[in-house]
Amino acid sequence: MNLSNAREAEPASGRIQRSNSLVEDVYEAIFAQLMSLKIAPGSRITVDSLVKELDVSHTPIREALGRLEGEGLVLKTHLIGYRAAPQITKRRFDELYELRLLLEPHGAAKAAALMDETKLAVLKESAGGMARREGKDERLRYSNFARQDAIFHDRIMEFANNDLVRQTLAFQHTHFHIFRLMFHSRVTEEALDEHEAILAAFAASDPVAAEQAMRRHIEHSRDRLLLAFD
Numbered sequence: 001m002n003l004s005n006a007r008e009a010e011p012a013s014g015r016i017q018r019s020n021s022l023v024e025d026v027y028e029a030i031f032a033q034l035m036s037l038k039i040a041p042g043s044r045i046t047v048d049s050l051v052k053e054l055d056v057s058h059t060p061i062r063e064a065l066g067r068l069e070g071e072g073l074v075l076k077t078h079l080i081g082y083r084a085a086p087q088i089t090k091r092r093f094d095e096l097y098e099l100r101l102l103l104e105p106h107g108a109a110k111a112a113a114l115m116d117e118t119k120l121a122v123l124k125e126s127a128g129g130m131a132r133r134e135g136k137d138e139r140l141r142y143s144n145f146a147r148q149d150a151i152f153h154d155r156i157m158e159f160a161n162n163d164l165v166r167q168t169l170a171f172q173h174t175h176f177h178i179f180r181l182m183f184h185s186r187v188t189e190e191a192l193d194e195h196e197a198i199l200a201a202f203a204a205s206d207p208v209a210a211e212q213a214m215r216r217h218i219e220h221s222r223d224r225l226l227l228a229f230d
């Protein structure tokens with residue numbers, strides 16, 4: 001155990017290299033595997049195999065798994081251990097999209113009515129992060145897109161100025177669950193255009209257009225991902 005702790009401090013060894021943000025790196029590595037289905041929904045996650053694969057000690061892996069448990073992506077069972085959260089059911093999928101359609105178009109309209117240059121810059125920044133195609137690792141890009149999409153939608157709800165609605169949506173970890181339904185570039189490519197339409201409505205401070213653009217985005221997202229249940 002001391003040996004593996006010592007190994008963490010060596011910068012050149014293994015795939016995880018920066019010891020100052022080791023837990024963060026381990027978290028990102030496991031998150032990317034969960035989002036891209038390299039770790040299949042419902043499958044067992046053994047700490048020992050992650051220790052070997054990522055070349056780090058047990059401690060940062062347990063910390064990262066604890067954080068993923070808090071995000072609903074990992075389940076821990078006493079005496080049995082960790083497993084990836086199962087895929088959401090069709091019923092839960094329908095419920096999530098019904099909830100989103102009830103709350104997010106209205107939130108977008110409110111955010112548009114309250115829009116200013118500072119808020120618009122924040123939203124453009126988070127939308128821009130999705131468009132950038134950094135790195136060669138498609139799995140990592142996909143998981144980054146899922147994270148950025150969650151942030152983009154959360155920011156809009158923040159600017160809509162209703163903490164209860166914002167928390168209700170955030171608590172579902174919707175984006176992490178829906179992006180696990182399908183690992184496909186179409187899921188991300190088409191969403192970018194829809195985000196542009198939402199941003200254009202915010203830039204014009206147009207609540208009606210923002211409401212419509214958000215509704216269209218969520219409906220299209222639902223229809224794209226429905227294919228996963230065929």
Ligand SMILES: [Zn+2]
Nearest residue numbers: 149153191195
């Ligand atoms: Zn989106």
